[in-house]
Amino acid sequence: MSTPERLIESTRELLWERGYVGTSPKAIQQRAGAGQGSMYHHFSGKPDLALAAVRRTAEEMRATAEAQLSGPGTAVERISAYLRRERDVLRGCPIGRLTQDPEVVASPSLRQPLEETFAWLRGRLAGILAEDRPRDGLAAGLDPDDTAATIVAVLQGGYVLARAAGSAEPFDRAVNGVLGLLTARTTAA
Amino acid sequence: MSTPERLIESTRELLWERGYVGTSPKAIQQRAGAGQGSMYHHFSGKPDLALAAVRRTAEEMRATAEAQLSGPGTAVERISAYLRRERDVLRGCPIGRLTQDPEVVASPSLRQPLEETFAWLRGRLAGILAEDRPRDGLAAGLDPDDTAATIVAVLQGGYVLARAAGSAEPFDRAVNGVLGLLTARTTAA
DNA sequence: GTCTATAGGGTGATAGAC
DNA sequence: GTCTATCACCCTATAGAC
Numbered sequence: 001m002s003t004p005e006r007l008i009e010s011t012r013e014l015l016w017e018r019g020y021v022g023t024s025p026k027a028i029q030q031r032a033g034a035g036q037g038s039m040y041h042h043f044s045g046k047p048d049l050a051l052a053a054v055r056r057t058a059e060e061m062r063a064t065a066e067a068q069l070s071g072p073g074t075a076v077e078r079i080s081a082y083l084r085r086e087r088d089v090l091r092g093c094p095i096g097r098l099t100q101d102p103e104v105v106a107s108p109s110l111r112q113p114l115e116e117t118f119a120w121l122r123g124r125l126a127g128i129l130a131e132d133r134p135r136d137g138l139a140a141g142l143d144p145d146d147t148a149a150t151i152v153a154v155l156q157g158g159y160v161l162a163r164a165a166g167s168a169e170p171f172d173r174a175v176n177g178v179l180g181l182l183t184a185r186t187t188a189a
Numbered sequence: 190m191s192t193p194e195r196l197i198e199s200t201r202e203l204l205w206e207r208g209y210v211g212t213s214p215k216a217i218q219q220r221a222g223a224g225q226g227s228m229y230h231h232f233s234g235k236p237d238l239a240l241a242a243v244r245r246t247a248e249e250m251r252a253t254a255e256a257q258l259s260g261p262g263t264a265v266e267r268i269s270a271y272l273r274r275e276r277d278v279l280r281g282c283p284i285g286r287l288t289q290d291p292e293v294v295a296s297p298s299l300r301q302p303l304e305e306t307f308a309w310l311r312g313r314l315a316g317i318l319a320e321d322r323p324r325d326g327l328a329a330g331l332d333p334d335d336t337a338a339t340i341v342a343v344l345q346g347g348y349v350l351a352r353a354a355g356s357a358e359p360f361d362r363a364v365n366g367v368l369g370l371l372t373a374r375t376t377a378a
Numbered sequence: 379g380t381c382t383a384t385a386g387g388g389t390g391a392t393a394g395a396c
Numbered sequence: 397g398t399c400t401a402t403c404a405c406c407c408t409a410t411a412g413a414c
Contacts, residue, residue: 042397096349146365154339156346161307164294177332177337181370192380225380226380226412382412390405
């Protein structure tokens with residue numbers, strides 16, 4: 001792996017673990033096995049390197065989500081497959097995490113990949129909910145855009161609750177809960 | 190306001206804005222208008238001061254939530270009042286925010302107030318859902334604990350989406366979405 | 379109870395040799 | 397392209413005067 005690649009990968013890991021404020025150039029260099037001068041040769045500084053790292057993480061997250069969401073099945077089945085896929089819950093979401101960093105949200109270029117990722121995900125879920133509605137058990141009164149936002153929020157909030165509890169249990173409960181709400185009307189009534 | 194009080198209040202503000210890693214004793218002292226020695230006289234250090242600040246924020250958050258949740262109305266009405274109360278959405282949740290801080294979750298004493306706050310909130314919501322179920326329109330198949338976790342996750346995730354978007358819109362959509370899911374069965378079917 | 383002085387280490391970044 | 401040296405500043409904390 002080339003030096004720039006190793007620097008980007010190290011930055012991705014550290015941003016996930018410690019956030020932007022908690023990640024120092026020195027820590028990046030040490031993890032990448034690169035010297036100070038090497039880092040400043042390939043990148044103009046910490047913001048530049050972070051931008052490359054965040055863009056790659058956002059790309060990867062979108063590709064992973066698309067894999068589950070483009071699978072077979074009804075709307076609820078595909079959403080269930082996405083929500084229940086294996087996740088390292090206590091590590092949290094590498095994109096959602098950055099949302100709490102004041103320097104990230106204050107920087108338009110750093111915030112942009114976060115905004116685009118969640119906008120895409122919400123739109124993708126809303127499309128699935130809308131297209132599958134006629135032949136599925138979903139209630140006719142549900143707004144696809146609102147419901148999609150709820151599903152993404154459950155994921156992101158599930159990570160928060162899990163980290164507070166030091167356990168994946170609240171995440172799993174939140175996912176079960178929203179899937180129960182999405183399917184209850186077909187089994188109840 | 191006494192010096193210890195001012196130090197605690199300053200720490201609360203800074204923890205909300207910048208998190209634990211992003212908050213320095215120096216910044217706390219400056220905001221509180223207190224000197225270095227003054228801070229170390231009243232508190233043993235940054236962790237001690239942070240603990241006092243986090244405990245107070247957790248207490249306050251619980252009291253605020255209880256005010257909405259103990260109001261009149263059906264389960265859905267009380268939960269709706271809680272979810273839709275006025276919030277400074279882009280500031281995020283002062284407790285949920287700390288969940289992303291590696292040094293907070295690594296410290297049992299600092300994590301404890303977070304864990305207790307969300308455990309209480311989930312339990313409170315589960316109780317409301319369970320007790321009100323017979324005479325309300327909620328589906329019999331819904332698990333109160335799972336549904337409660339979903340509601341809290343929607344709040345916490347709503348903050349995440351709002352900060353990523355730089356707008357309260359996704360938060361409001363997520364709240365509308367979960368309330369739609371909770372009430373759809375009474376209007377549909 | 380508050381102050382200043384000081385410590386040892388880290389921060390983000392630049393300069394210039396190799 | 398990578399290295400080491402150096403910069404000015406900030407970090408958390410302690411010491412001891414007042």
